[in-house]
Amino acid sequence: MKITFNLNGGPQYLDVEPGEPLLSLLRQLGMKSVKEGCGTGDCGACTVLVDGRAVRSCLMLAPQIQGKKVLTLEGLGTVDDPHPLQKAFLDSGAVQCGFCTPGMVLVAYELLLGNDNPSRDEVAEAISGNLCRCTGYVKIVDAVLLAAQWKREGRWR
Ligand code: FES
Numbered sequence: 001m002k003i004t005f006n007l008n009g010g011p012q013y014l015d016v017e018p019g020e021p022l023l024s025l026l027r028q029l030g031m032k033s034v035k036e037g038c039g040t041g042d043c044g045a046c047t048v049l050v051d052g053r054a055v056r057s058c059l060m061l062a063p064q065i066q067g068k069k070v071l072t073l074e075g076l077g078t079v080d081d082p083h084p085l086q087k088a089f090l091d092s093g094a095v096q097c098g099f100c101t102p103g104m105v106l107v108a109y110e111l112l113l114g115n116d117n118p119s120r121d122e123v124a125e126a127i128s129g130n131l132c133r134c135t136g137y138v139k140i141v142d143a144v145l146l147a148a149q150w151k152r153e154g155r156w157r
């Protein structure tokens, strides 16, 4: 079946199988930031934003994004031109193996779009569905709070 949607600001018009997971479609399109951890909705590694809301792409079917806007980490920033939120993760030492990082950044982005002055508890709650085996979460929360400070200071683009 044919679907049209917007991926990271660009239009897509594609043939997809009715039962194809969004996760596999996005990886076929080169979005390698979208990770398959569990494949069952439990880890958050496959998180992307659909119309501004964080979703688990392993649980969503490709046809469900018909007419919607999808944002992956590739659309937020690049290695050469990282988004301030990505830079905050780097500056805070919140990235170790990096497997969870795209999903963490995107749930933090969703949070900070609606609240640029979250408490530590609010950040912890926002990332609570995303598993990290490496960092112990403290530095991830530090990173999100730093990014929030930068947003309040007008340093986001
Ligand atoms: S791969 Fe989707 S939640 Fe784990």
Ligand code: FES
Residues within 6 Å of the ligand: 094, 095, 096, 097, 098, 099, 100, 101, 131, 132, 133, 134, 135
């Ligand atoms: S940095 Fe390795 S799983 Fe989070």
